[in-house]
Structure formats: structure tokens, C-alpha cells
Amino acid sequence: MYKKLFIPGPTHVVDEILEAMAVPMIGHRDKLYSDLHGQVVTKLKKFLQTNGHIYLSTSSSTGMMEGSIRNCVNNKVLMTDCGAFSKRWAQIATLNGKEIDLIKVEMGQATTPEMVDEYLSKGGFEAVCITHNETSTGVMNPIEEIGALVKEKYPDVLVLVDAVSSMAGTEIKVDEWGLDVVLAGTQKAFALPPGLCVVTVSEKAFQRSLDVENRGFYFNFEELEKKAIKNQTPATPAISIINALNVQMDRIFKEGVEARFQRHLDMAEHVRSWTRKNFALYSDENYLSPTVTNVHNTREIDVVNLNAELAKRGAMLSNGYGDLKGKCFRIAHMGDLQVADVQWLTGQIDNILGL
Amino acid sequence: MYKKLFIPGPTHVVDEILEAMAVPMIGHRDKLYSDLHGQVVTKLKKFLQTNGHIYLSTSSSTGMMEGSIRNCVNNKVLMTDCGAFSKRWAQIATLNGKEIDLIKVEMGQATTPEMVDEYLSKGGFEAVCITHNETSTGVMNPIEEIGALVKEKYPDVLVLVDAVSSMAGTEIKVDEWGLDVVLAGTQKAFALPPGLCVVTVSEKAFQRSLDVENRGFYFNFEELEKKAIKNQTPATPAISIINALNVQMDRIFKEGVEARFQRHLDMAEHVRSWTRKNFALYSDENYLSPTVTNVHNTREIDVVNLNAELAKRGAMLSNGYGDLKGKCFRIAHMGDLQVADVQWLTGQIDNILGL
Numbered sequence: 001m002y003k004k005l006f007i008p009g010p011t012h013v014v015d016e017i018l019e020a021m022a023v024p025m026i027g028h029r030d031k032l033y034s035d036l037h038g039q040v041v042t043k044l045k046k047f048l049q050t051n052g053h054i055y056l057s058t059s060s061s062t063g064m065m066e067g068s069i070r071n072c073v074n075n076k077v078l079m080t081d082c083g084a085f086s087k088r089w090a091q092i093a094t095l096n097g098k099e100i101d102l103i104k105v106e107m108g109q110a111t112t113p114e115m116v117d118e119y120l121s122k123g124g125f126e127a128v129c130i131t132h133n134e135t136s137t138g139v140m141n142p143i144e145e146i147g148a149l150v151k152e153k154y155p156d157v158l159v160l161v162d163a164v165s166s167m168a169g170t171e172i173k174v175d176e177w178g179l180d181v182v183l184a185g186t187q188k189a190f191a192l193p194p195g196l197c198v199v200t201v202s203e204k205a206f207q208r209s210l211d212v213e214n215r216g217f218y219f220n221f222e223e224l225e226k227k228a229i230k231n232q233t234p235a236t237p238a239i240s241i242i243n244a245l246n247v248q249m250d251r252i253f254k255e256g257v258e259a260r261f262q263r264h265l266d267m268a269e270h271v272r273s274w275t276r277k278n279f280a281l282y283s284d285e286n287y288l289s290p291t292v293t294n295v296h297n298t299r300e301i302d303v304v305n306l307n308a309e310l311a312k313r314g315a316m317l318s319n320g321y322g323d324l325k326g327k328c329f330r331i332a333h334m335g336d337l338q339v340a341d342v343q344w345l346t347g348q349i350d351n352i353l354g355l
Numbered sequence: 356m357y358k359k360l361f362i363p364g365p366t367h368v369v370d371e372i373l374e375a376m377a378v379p380m381i382g383h384r385d386k387l388y389s390d391l392h393g394q395v396v397t398k399l400k401k402f403l404q405t406n407g408h409i410y411l412s413t414s415s416s417t418g419m420m421e422g423s424i425r426n427c428v429n430n431k432v433l434m435t436d437c438g439a440f441s442k443r444w445a446q447i448a449t450l451n452g453k454e455i456d457l458i459k460v461e462m463g464q465a466t467t468p469e470m471v472d473e474y475l476s477k478g479g480f481e482a483v484c485i486t487h488n489e490t491s492t493g494v495m496n497p498i499e500e501i502g503a504l505v506k507e508k509y510p511d512v513l514v515l516v517d518a519v520s521s522m523a524g525t526e527i528k529v530d531e532w533g534l535d536v537v538l539a540g541t542q543k544a545f546a547l548p549p550g551l552c553v554v555t556v557s558e559k560a561f562q563r564s565l566d567v568e569n570r571g572f573y574f575n576f577e578e579l580e581k582k583a584i585k586n587q588t589p590a591t592p593a594i595s596i597i598n599a600l601n602v603q604m605d606r607i608f609k610e611g612v613e614a615r616f617q618r619h620l621d622m623a624e625h626v627r628s629w630t631r632k633n634f635a636l637y638s639d640e641n642y643l644s645p646t647v648t649n650v651h652n653t654r655e656i657d658v659v660n661l662n663a664e665l666a667k668r669g670a671m672l673s674n675g676y677g678d679l680k681g682k683c684f685r686i687a688h689m690g691d692l693q694v695a696d697v698q699w700l701t702g703q704i705d706n707i708l709g710l
Contacts, residue, residue: 022377062590195593217447235417238550
């Protein structure tokens with residue numbers, strides 16, 4: 001029995017997208033591919049409000065998180081630890097031989113411009129890495145304000161953003177907000193199968209990368225750019241997913257970008273209300289994520305059992321991540337899920353728990 | 356109109372595999388995924404005759420070519436240049452800050468154990484990288500003999516093999532031949548869509564990697580192993596392609612492994628005979644590839660025009676690669692193509708060219 005996914009990735013994929021995954025193969029040096037690639041990039045530029053570079057990386061987001069560090073940082077980078085995924089990005093920087101300083105944020109709280117300012121004022125940083133939507137805590141960090149701060153006070157510092165679980169679920173004005181690198185996998189709010197990462201790169205970040213040592217090849221912006229100008233990729237790309245992304249971009253524009261983001265907020269509002277009534281919100285009310293809600297398990301229910309019962313009814317949610325396992329559970333409301341879906345889900349949970 | 360792909364990747368994908376790409380999504384930390392992952396790995400171990408580690412990398416082969424270097428080489432590695440793809444691997448090693456020595460092989464000729472011996476005897480190498488099947492020249496290099504040589508005379512040197520366009524089209528006895536890392540993308544002889552790379556890693560290579568500096572995260576064997584023991588991956592994997600690979604492994608065993616390799620030889624023999632009759636084989640007759648034939652364009656036909664005519668008839672072949680553009684053209688005979696397909700193709704070419 002299919003379990004509808006209310007987990008923060010992979011998310012539920014609609015039939016039209018599954019069909020787009022099953023198209024016959026084409027050559028990646030053929031005009032058919034270049035046309036496809038060009039269409040996808042044009043649509044993404046409009047959607048993400050950027051005139052910068054856009055690369056399609058055949059990898060999960062984690063690959064390009066590593067890539068962005070290798071491209072943009074010679075020596076030292078400011079990282080955050082506001083949950084499992086920002087912490088992992090810091091680990092990636094270290095494993096790539098970069099010196100880091102780490103902003104330790106209390107779990108469930110946001111990374112603020114003030115924190116970033118305090119650390120950057122020490123000097124010596126080439127970039128700061130911000131996790132837009134921390135999937136493990138359900139916090140959305142204020143990247144617009146952080147971008148504005150860095151642009152004004154630290155114009156030489158690049159702003160790299162992990163928008164893995166926010167892009168396509170909430171507005172990101174890449175150029176206006178001064179974001180140099182913004183990356184996201186396709187299996188979250190884009191609601192496609194996993195295996196592809198979309199990344200925007202500002203001209204400033206691109207030029208800076210040319211002077212960085214030991215950038216490697218696979219995620220190297222320079223290598224990606226050499227082929228991007230021909231609407232191609234250096235290595236064979238995940239053609240099926242790129243085709244599905246092209247179809248999905250049309251679906252997004254058909255729904256309307258504003259309507260899409262409002263739908264995410266509407267789903268979030270329903271889940272938050274239900275959470276406040278029956279449990280408690282784990283995270284700071286001022287920075288709640290529009291794509292995933294972290295439910296503080298104040299009733300100490302058995303989350304594994306709850307998921308087992310939900311499975312019988314055709315749904316799946318996520319346990320708390322890492323240290324929050326059992327203490328929280330997470331309901332994702334992103335991608336192609338509808339308000340009726342999350343209403344149905346909370347109704348099922350009420351029924352199972354006798355709420 | 357669909358063009359049947361006689362190019363050396365992506366290759367023609369049959370309907371049953373396309374359907375397997377379109378299955379509903381599952382969670383990558385769910386038991387459903389672990390079961391799938393475990394099944395695929397078990398089948399691959401049997402197919403590749405190895406008891407070593409097998410990792411599924413969500414990337415094209417190029418990503419893991421970089422990864423294998425980062426995992427296995429601290430300082431110096433022996434590379435070859437026997438065509439465009441071996442040359443690129445050497446470039447990747449350099450871009451990752453490794454010192455290389457390069458065996459320059461004449462185009463169309465094989466990399467021999469004698470050449471490898473000559474270079475390795477200089478000392479100081481941690482690994483040697485061999486391109487099994489050089490897709491740009493249609494040469495299959497003798498990795499069995501090279502593996503035997505290294506095992507006997509240079510037991511501390513790791514043997515890394517790019518089997519991108521050979522794996523699943525010809526037998527590779529990973530353990531018996533002493534191959535430490537063998538990697539291949541899924542869009543060549545596996546006949547799946549691109550976006551996934553299969554890599555085998557010997558215990559010796561794995562242990563060696565633990566002492567290598569600056570291995571990064573995404574392709575890091577240690578990180579892959581931590582999750583592989585739970586039949587998972589560190590980052591979200593390309594679930595659709597892994598599902599298609601599982602279906603394809605069953606199809607391979609159903610056809611019979613021997614029968615599959617014989618079919619590749621039969622297709623190759625037909626294309627070689629046709630080539631000898633009408634053009635000439637570009638590459639050394641002793642090392643002809645069973646998966647792709649490089650046709651020396653002795654008639655100086657216009658390859659672009661030929662492909663345009665073939666397109667009208669629903670087929671596509673490849674021009675010569677790099678310096679060989681126009682001087683050669685390539686006919687791939689791998690994956691799920693049948694002898695009747697290549698017979699049909701050469702018949703169409705005869706008809707177009709009036710041969």
C-alpha cells in the first residue's frame with residue numbers, strides 16, 4: 001500500500017510527474033537535451049528572481065553543499081549549528097580542509113543577523129553559510145535580513161544558502177536579497193524524485209571561485225559554466241529528473257507562484273493550529289517554517305507506533321531528527337500536498353490517538 | 356519521433372525500465388528503501404563477483420572518478436591518456452591537487468601491463484587509474500592482466516578502474532582480478548537512465564582511505580560505509596534509478612549473464628564485419644571493445660548529415676570524440692540493444708550512403 005509522504009523529503013510525487021520520469025532517453029549532447037536544459041534554466045531564473053548563473057547538479061543537495069564550499073572558500077568560513085543539517089554542512093567544510101568558526105544556536109531558535117554580525121566582525125571570513133529552512137527543527141532563518149546585513153557591512157563575504165527544504169515552498173529573491181549561492185534538491189518542495197540539485201551562483205561568487213585552490217571537477221563552477229553556456233553539463237546529467245523538473249515548473253506557473261506559496265502557508269497554519277491545540281510547537285513562533293512543522297511531543301506518545309498505525313491508513317510522517325527523536329515528530333506540508341491532505345492527516349492522528 | 360540510441364550513453368532504455376522509473380516515492384530512511392538497497396547490492400555483488408563493498412553514488416560516473424581519487428590518493432597517482440575519458444580522469448586528479456604521472460598511449464592503442472610496469476617501477480605511486488573501455492577510441496584495455504601485474508609486483512599500489520562503458524556489457528571479476536575500485540554509471544551497458552553510479556571498493560582500498568587527508572563528505576567511502584551497513588546512503592539517493600536498477604538486475608539474470616555478454620560480442624562482431632567491409636576499424640584489432648566500435652571514416656562521409664538522415668529513420672549514432680570528430684564515427688552496441696537492432700542500423704546506413 002502506498003504511503004502518502006508527509007516527511008520532509010522525499011515528498012509526495014503526483015502522477016503527472018511520475019509519467020514525466022518515464023520518457024524515452026535522449027542524448028545529452030543532442031539538441032533535444034540542450035533545448036530541455038535551456039527551458040528549465042529560463043523558468044528557474046524567473047522563479048528564483050535571478051540573473052545569475054544556474055547549474056543543474058546531478059547529485060543530492062549534500063553534494064553541492066560540499067561543492068559550494070570547495071568553490072567559494074580557500075581558508076575560512078563561518079558556519080552555523082542550528083540543527084542537524086547546518087551542523088552537517090559545518091562537518092562537510094571541515095572534511096574539506098577548511099577552517100571554520102561555528103555559531104551555536106539553541107535548538108528551535110533562529111540564526112539572527114545579530115549573531116552573524118557578531119562573528120563576521122572578528123574578520124577573516126570568505127563566506128558565511130546559512131541554512132534557510134532547518135529541516136530538523138522546523139525553523140526558517142531570516143536570510144533576507146542576513147543577506148542585507150552582509151551586503152552592507154561585509155561586502156567581501158559571500159552568502160551561501162542551503163535552501164534544500166524551502167526553495168519552491170516559499171519566496172526566495174536571490175538577487176535582491178544578495179544571496180551568492182542558493183541550492184536545493186528536487187525531492188523537497190519541488191516535489192520531484194531525488195537525484196538532482198538546483199544551484200544559483202552570483203557573478204561575484206563565480207569570479208571569486210576562479211581564484212580558489214583545489215576546487216576539483218565535478219562540482220566546479222568553472223567546469224559547469226563551460227557547458228552551461230551551451231545548455232549542457234560537463235558529465236551526463238539526470239535527464240529523467242530534469243525532464244520532470246521542466247514539467248513541474250509549468251505546473252508551478254500554472255498554479256501561480258503566489259498561490260503556491262500561500263498554499264504552503266495555509267497548510268502550515270492548519271498544522272500549527274492543530275499542534276498548539278494537541279501538543280506544542282517546538283520552535284520559536286517568530287520563525288516557523290512554512291514547509292515543515294516540528295511537533296513537541298508533550299504527550300509523550302510513541303511516535304514509531306503512531307507511524308505504524310498511519311502506515312495502515314496510507315500515510316507516513318517523520319520522527320524527530322537526531323537528539324529530538326521521540327521528543328518531537330515532524331509533519332511536512334510541502335510540494336504538491338494540499339490543505340485537504342494535511343487536514344486528512346491530522347484527522348487520522350486524532351482518530352488513532354483518541355484526541 | 357524517438358531516435359533509438361546507438362550512442363555510447365545514454366543508451367536505449369526499454370519500456371519495462373521506464374515504467375520502473377515511475378514508481379511512487381518512498382522515504383529513504385524507511386524499511387522499504389533499505390530492502391530495495393539491500394536487494395540491489397546483493398545482486399551486484401553476485402554479478403560483479405565481489406565480496407567487497409558496493410556503494411550507490413547519486414552522481415554520474417565522473418563524480419565517483421573524482422571520489423575514488425580523493426579516497427585513495429594522498430600524493431601521487433599513475434594516470435593514463437589513451438583517449439578523452441582517461442585524459443579527463445587525469446585532469447580530475449590534477450584539479451584535486453594530486454601529483455600525477457601520465458602514460459601517453461597512442462590513440463586507438465591499448466594500455467598494456469608493460470607500460471604500467473615501466474611507470475610503476477619508478478616508485479612513489481599510491482594507485483594506478485585504468486580506463487577499462489575507452490569510449491572515445493573503442494579500445495578495451497586488458498585490466499585482468501594489469502590487475503595481475505600490480506598484485507604481483509606492486510602489492511601496495513591500488514588499482515582503480517573506470518568501467519563506465521564496460522560494466523554489464525562484459526565480464527569483470529572484481530576480486531579475482533585484484534581490482535580495488537571499479538565504477539560505472541547506469542546509463543551505459545546497464546541501459547538505465549543516467550544519474551547513478553555503482554562503485555565496488557575492496558577492503559584494502561577502504562582501509563587505505565581512512566588514512567587519506569581531505570576526502571570530503573559526498574564521495575567519502577567512510578561516510579558511505581556508515582550508512583551502507585544499514586542499506587542506506589548518507590544523503591538522499593536517486594531512488595527511482597535504484598528501483599530501475601533492481602528491475603534491470605533481474606532482467607540480466609533472467610537473460611543469463613553469459614548470454615548477455617555473448618549478445619554484446621555478437622553485436623560487436625556484426626558491426627566490426629560491416630566496418631571492415633565498408634570503412635576500417637580505427638583501433639587495435641587485439642583490443643576491440645565489445646560495447647562500442649570506432650569506425651575510421653575512410654570514405655570521408657559527412658557524419659553530421661548521416662546522423663540527420665538516420666534521425667528521420669529513428670536512430671542516432673555518435674560522431675568521433677574530440678580530435679576524432681569527423682575522422683571517425685562510433686556505433687554503440689550495448690545494454691538492451693539486440694543483434695537485430697545493429698543489423699537494422701547498418702542496413703539503414705548502407706541505404707543512406709548507397710553502399
